Amino acid sequence: DIQMTQSPSTLSASVGDRVTITCRASQSISSWLAWYQQKPGKAPKLLIYKASSLESGVPSRFSGSGSGTEFTLTISSLQPDDFATYYCQQYNSYSFTFGPGTKVDIK
Amino acid sequence: EVQLVESGGGLVQPGGSLRLSCAASGFTFSSYWMSWVRQAPGKGLEWVANIKQDGSEKYYVDSVKGRFTISRDNAKNSLYLQMNSLRAEDTAVYYCARGTAMYDYWGQGTLVTVSS
Numbered sequence: 001d002i003q004m005t006q007s008p009s010t011l012s013a014s015v016g017d018r019v020t021i022t023c024r025a026s027q028s029i030s031s032w033l034a035w036y037q038q039k040p041g042k043a044p045k046l047l048i049y050k051a052s053s054l055e056s057g058v059p060s061r062f063s064g065s066g067s068g069t070e071f072t073l074t075i076s077s078l079q080p081d082d083f084a085t086y087y088c089q090q091y092n093s094y095s096f097t098f099g100p101g102t103k104v105d106i107k
Numbered sequence: 108e109v110q111l112v113e114s115g116g117g118l119v120q121p122g123g124s125l126r127l128s129c130a131a132s133g134f135t136f137s138s139y140w141m142s143w144v145r146q147a148p149g150k151g152l153e154w155v156a157n158i159k160q161d162g163s164e165k166y167y168v169d170s171v172k173g174r175f176t177i178s179r180d181n182a183k184n185s186l187y188l189q190m191n192s193l194r195a196e197d198t199a200v201y202y203c204a205r206g207t208a209m210y211d212y213w214g215q216g217t218l219v220t221v222s223s
Contacts, residue, residue, distance in 0.1 A: 034209045043202055043213035087152055091208035095168045098152040
């Protein structure tokens with residue numbers, strides 16, 4: 001199975017900050033990567049698919065980049081609603097593994 | 108509006124069985140692969156199983172193969188997960204999600220607790 005890692009595991013930031021989360025795959029997944037946002041007690045929400053495509057309805061301050069084994073999720077100006085945990089997920093091959101998550105909390 | 112509503116979770120003893128259901132609405136259910144994804148308490152997300160539109164293809168994560176069965180009833184717009192021989196490590200919130208491997212809609216989840 002393809003292993004996914006994320007860094008950092010926790011990130012403390014302030015409203016208005018530019019935030020970058022890194023996701024790495026244990027082998028090439030081309031651009032078959034998605035990013036999700038999850039708030040406590042809620043289901044995950046799709047933000048980005050195919051590494052850089054913004055899901056409909058997601059604010060443009062979210063962006064994704066990368067291919068192969070290294071990917072990033074960037075929030076250009078952090079808003080109060082963005083404090084959450086973010087997961088990357090590869091869907092290049094079964095078992096569609098998720099990263100361990102990055103918690104973005106208030107500094 | 109797309110809605111996915113899970114039900115059937117609860118407390119079950121190790122070795123027991125449970126059947127989860129997911130009622131879908133707001134989209135043409137029979138046109139989509141569907142999946143189950145789970146999340147152990149305080150942990151990350153894990154894909155569990157998925158099923159093709161007509162039910163002809165089904166795939167499972169290794170840890171549930173031979174114990175869990177995914178199925179669907181397109182006439183009832185419903186997805187199911189039959190879970191047998193449950194173990195403590197199956198304790199999780201189980202989400203129904205639309206898609207083969209990348210999920211644009213999720214249900215609210217149903218909690219399965221395996222404990223004596």
